[in-house]
Amino acid sequence: MEEVEVVVAHRERATLRVGEVFLKVDADRARTDVEVEAMGRVPIPTPPVLWRKPPVLALGAVPGVELGRLGEVSGASAAAWAAAGAAVRRLHDAPLPPWPGLGVDAVAARLDGECEWLLANDVLPAGLVAGNRRIAEVALRPWRPAFIHGDLQVAHVFVDGDEVTGVIDWSEAAPGDAHYDLATLTLGHPERLGEVLAGYGADADIDLDVIRAWWSLRSLLVIRWLAENGFDPASPGCEVDVLRSQLKGESGPGGGEQAVRGVE
Structure with missing residues (x-):
């Protein structure tokens, strides 16, 4: 008999697995609408x-394994990261997509609010927040909108060998900054950024300082x-460690800054 596995559960939504079927329960119908529409596009x-x-969406499993996990060393090949x-x-x-995404002013307002909360509640040292906020502000500039996943964590990308077999969790998809997806994918895995950008294409207008800024910005935004x-x-290896590494002139465990500069 197949068992019910709780994949993830929190106050906003829950995902259950029964065999090869994933049941996503989300009280916010708009989020599910975006997920279904995005996957179709x-x-x-x-x-x-x-x-x-x-409030239930049933999805089939994608083959393969996660490209990696935040806080863990990825065993995926360089070719898989490039893919x-x-x-x-x-x-x-x-x-x-036809629906709107967050603009730079909205992101800046969220950054203000989260930094205020982190300091007011003594969650992180003031110097760690201030230093990463300074780095994060580099990302707060006009960008040309791209179709972004919006939550492209490394665990949301599945691979089989050197091939991508599926990308999951599309509820945050929207027009946005392409750098944000690249930063989210490589958060905590800076040594893999060169491989990702090799697959992304040398003709792309990618600013490494903006990717680094999004590493700080995303980490500050999600801690609460x-x-x-x-x-x-x-x-x-997770968000607080990423913030510490940013201030050391690195980008994460494993000599991040050197790895990032190696793709220039």
Whole structure:
């Protein structure tokens, strides 16, 4: 008899697995609408939609294994990381979805609010917040919108050998900054950025300082949400470690800054 596995559960949504079927329960129907619509538009592999009965969305499994996990060393090949970069480029070159995304002013306002919360609640040292906020501000500039995944964590990309077999969790898809997806994918894995960009394409107008800025910005933005929903951003190799590494002139465990500069 197949068992029910709780993949992830928090106050906003839950994902259950029964055999090869994933049941996503989300009280926010708009988020599910975006996920289904986005998967139907993107030119890269996604989970098949089996059925939908709000608030439940049933998806089929994608083959392969996760490209990696935050806080863990990825065992995926260089070719697999390059393939992920190529898939992200196909996504970013696709026609924009018709719904709006966050603009630079909205992101800046969120950054202000999260930094104030981190300091008011003594979550992080003031110097760590201020230093990373200074780095993060480099990302707050006008950008040419691309079709972005919006939450392209390394665990959301699945590979089989050197091929990408599927990208999951599309509820944050929207027009946005292409650098944000690239930064999210390589957060905590800076040594893999060169491989991702090799697959993404040398002709792309990618600014490494902006990717580094998004590493700080994303980490500052998500710490409160993670803490309030039962996750630990201070786990080894995760968001708090990323913030510390940024101020050391690195980009994460394993000599990040040298690895990043190596792709220039």
